[in-house]
Amino acid sequence: MGGSERVTLKDVAAASGVSRATVSFVLNDDPNQTISATTRERVRQAARDLGYVPHGVARALREGASRVVVLNIDWGLEGNYSRSYVRGLDDELAAHDHILLVRHGHHTPPETQRVLDAIRPRAVIRFAEPYLTGHDLEDRGGGWKDGLAAHSALQIRHLAERGHQHIALALPEGENPVAGARLRFVAQIAGRLGLASLTSFVASRPRTASARAVEEFRTAHPEVTAVAAFNDDVALRTVTALHDLGLSAPGDLAVMGYDDTEYGALMTPALTTVHIDAEAHGRLAARTTLGLDASDLEPVPARVIVRDSA
Template structure:
């Protein structure tokens, strides 16, 4: 038993003769793990015999907090990543008898304090923080292995492999808090690939303004042969603008999106994009919020969904 007197996953593992990771998989009822029924029964019986209580739940009861976890997310970040992240977060929290409350809108200290005062949540999570900020460049939360930096590099690498060395990055207008990080990672990836650091420009939502912005970019930097969208939304605006300008895609200008929002398949040409499954990131956030082990969590690699725009 742990030095604090509290039964831990390690104690359950020792009593059932399996690894700590296996205990975590069994008690979290992870359907993706192939664990025999006999082993599952042995682990659950050991947990019952020892009186094991998940640390997060025990602390919530002891401190008088609710079993609600709040997720703050900006609506502009909606996409494949956010949907899969929320799904993983919700599933993992539910497995530990907690409820997820999603709060859309810009996060401020004042808004967070209002939530704390109103419902005393178990935790307040900033959506995908490690992934989006690129902290911990080698861990599964973000960075160059499974995070924003790696996925930004994947987008640029796909263009470079198709012969596009002069690239422009289309950014959302109004701007995003992630724009600076994306440009930093794009520049680093370009230097590693040995291609020029891409130009960047804002892509307005208004169609006429968008067409003017794309036209001005191509007139000012005629060497550009591809545009990498900050998101699928931005890339789809660029596709529409290029068609209005009489530019062929991908013959004249290639376009690639980011975070496959599902709409790119419905346009002509269909949009090539980077797809990211973040369910493991959501599960990781849930376990960290509840002070549980994080063994066995590793997100699948992002992939380029090849369609017709590159």
């Protein structure tokens, strides 16, 4: 063979006298295939003699990085948005011969560096960073086109259109990279809609703590008639807290979720929420990472799923 030609599985198969499939099974250590030790060694020896290098490894050596893209997702951001975002990112990367590796949790710079050292990824992406920081797709106006601001406005506007002038934002406990941005955006939205200044409370865990938080908040703010929850999880805790207090949604307090998880449709009352399809956002992240044109990408508009809780 010419020195510039890459050795293929077909070449290894011909040299070892077995099929290409057998070579693939041996070199990938497929545990579901029964291949004799003699045949396995013959295939491996042929691969060594020919200088066979797996395609992905050869490409990584040539390009100086693997075709792996790492996605870091912070705790507390899992939901319909993240699922559709990952689906779009994964599909788009696969279409361009890359592989997605998803890491959940809090990621410190040293931890990220260990990943870089171990697998030399093409890139490391922070989940939905443009969305979380207020810039989304071609929108540079604070996410008011298809970002966090626009979707927060959709939630508040729905409640306002149903006559609620005093609305509270229910937040998750602990640190969350989105909570501060949501508070800023809903304050702007309330001002634009002529609503009273929005208040907030933390829907704590466990269940008894959540009930106590809702009871204390209602005592301090009896004028509030609706809750815009940070996500469906927080909304479910709020509705459960009302039930434990002998109250109901929407009779005593309208409660609206955000991000449309499957559990919201299963509870009673079923949860009114905001549905966001982020597949285009994931595809955009993939193309931006790979340096490809993304002008043809159009996001699916977010929409309110009207059920019984608000």
